[in-house]
Amino acid sequence: MSRKTILPNIAYDSQRHSFYVTMRSAPKNGQPAKRIVRCFPTLEQAMQVLDGYNAGRILSQSTGTEELTVGQWLTYWLEQVIKPCRSASTVHGYTMIIRNHLSPALGSIRLRELTAAQIQQYLNRKQAEGLCSNTVRKHHGVLHNALEHARKQDLVARNAAEQAVPPSSTRPKHHFYDSETMSRLFEILAGTSMEPVVKLAGYMGLRRSEICGLKWSHVDRANKVITIAEARTAVNGRSVDKGTKNRSSVRRLGYQGLTDMEELMDRLWEQRLTDMARMGDAYSDQDFVVCHDGGLPYQPDYLSNRLQRVLAKTELPYVTLHGLRHSFASIAHSRNVPLFGISKALGHSNTNTTTQIYMHLFDETHLSVVQEVGKAIDGGNS
Numbered sequence: 001m002s003r004k005t006i007l008p009n010i011a012y013d014s015q016r017h018s019f020y021v022t023m024r025s026a027p028k029n030g031q032p033a034k035r036i037v038r039c040f041p042t043l044e045q046a047m048q049v050l051d052g053y054n055a056g057r058i059l060s061q062s063t064g065t066e067e068l069t070v071g072q073w074l075t076y077w078l079e080q081v082i083k084p085c086r087s088a089s090t091v092h093g094y095t096m097i098i099r100n101h102l103s104p105a106l107g108s109i110r111l112r113e114l115t116a117a118q119i120q121q122y123l124n125r126k127q128a129e130g131l132c133s134n135t136v137r138k139h140h141g142v143l144h145n146a147l148e149h150a151r152k153q154d155l156v157a158r159n160a161a162e163q164a165v166p167p168s169s170t171r172p173k174h175h176f177y178d179s180e181t182m183s184r185l186f187e188i189l190a191g192t193s194m195e196p197v198v199k200l201a202g203y204m205g206l207r208r209s210e211i212c213g214l215k216w217s218h219v220d221r222a223n224k225v226i227t228i229a230e231a232r233t234a235v236n237g238r239s240v241d242k243g244t245k246n247r248s249s250v251r252r253l254g255y256q257g258l259t260d261m262e263e264l265m266d267r268l269w270e271q272r273l274t275d276m277a278r279m280g281d282a283y284s285d286q287d288f289v290v291c292h293d294g295g296l297p298y299q300p301d302y303l304s305n306r307l308q309r310v311l312a313k314t315e316l317p318y319v320t321l322h323g324l325r326h327s328f329a330s331i332a333h334s335r336n337v338p339l340f341g342i343s344k345a346l347g348h349s350n351t352n353t354t355t356q357i358y359m360h361l362f363d364e365t366h367l368s369v370v371q372e373v374g375k376a377i378d379g380g381n382s
Helices: 043-059 070-082 088-106 116-128 133-152 179-189 195-202 208-213 259-282 300-311 321-334 339-346 351-357 359-381
Strands: 003-007 010-013 018-024 035-040 225-228 231-235 238-242 251-254
Touching: 010 043, 018 043, 035 043, 043 070, 043 088, 070 088, 070 133, 088 116, 088 133, 116 133, 179 195, 179 321, 195 208, 195 259, 195 300, 195 321, 208 231, 208 300, 208 321, 251 339, 300 321, 321 339, 339 351
Parallel strands: none
Antiparallel strands: 003 010, 010 018, 018 035, 225 251, 231 238
């Protein structure tokens, strides 16, 4: 027989190179428990699902939660609390943190015995291993949220992560272009597949996920208005649709009067019609504005890598797609566009978010404000 038990409730099939987890459903409506077998390509995935099953089984009992481990709880929390209400990209990010870091380091500890000192040691060790401060803070955030849910379920008396101190956050340095450099970039990429990408980021401040998710059904070609209502991200190497970053990210941006954008959008529409007629059934019409020749959507990382390859062949300074979004804010600020307007165009929830992210743009403004107020109060004496 090709299937052999290698761990309690886990068997390996040497012919199919797969791992099988055996579980039992809870009795329901007088019906006896049923045997459930699930198949997984890796032992790691099989063990994670079994952890979640064991956690659920323990939690369903009135006693026995003392035996619940951190690993079991994290898996249960991820499967039962996070997956039903979070985006695929968020679930994927949490899964990677739990599977590759938290569970291997802390998973065997009983949930009720986990201490702030153990969590602090974990955070310090991860930073010493070379993870950046912001990544370690994400680990702390995931663990804190999971433990807070456990506290609300009366599984632990207090949230041990509350007393652990994550490293200070560091804001990544973003390079950005002034209007002249941006114009030069547009000239270099005119007529290429990257032209709409950089112009949607530079002219309109779109995130790369929003560029990948933009559809013709959200473009009012008659009134020259784009509605940002969807985004697209990559999960496990696959491109998937998701909602915008937050409710404030849903916004309408007009390009009427901006001749360059008007001509670009018209050309993209005509190119779409041409490709559909030329390719026939081979064209995958998924309604994306920025896409491969056959209609298939781009992945965000693909566009980022393409931009870097293009820049490497020019004299232009380094910049990312997110840096072009920063450039949009910087140029708008230099043209005295009010902070509220910049914030709305960027899709931020409030002006505080804009100020925190783009603080470097507003330092000189603070100085000039003081000078202008001084002139007004002092009149002609200054």
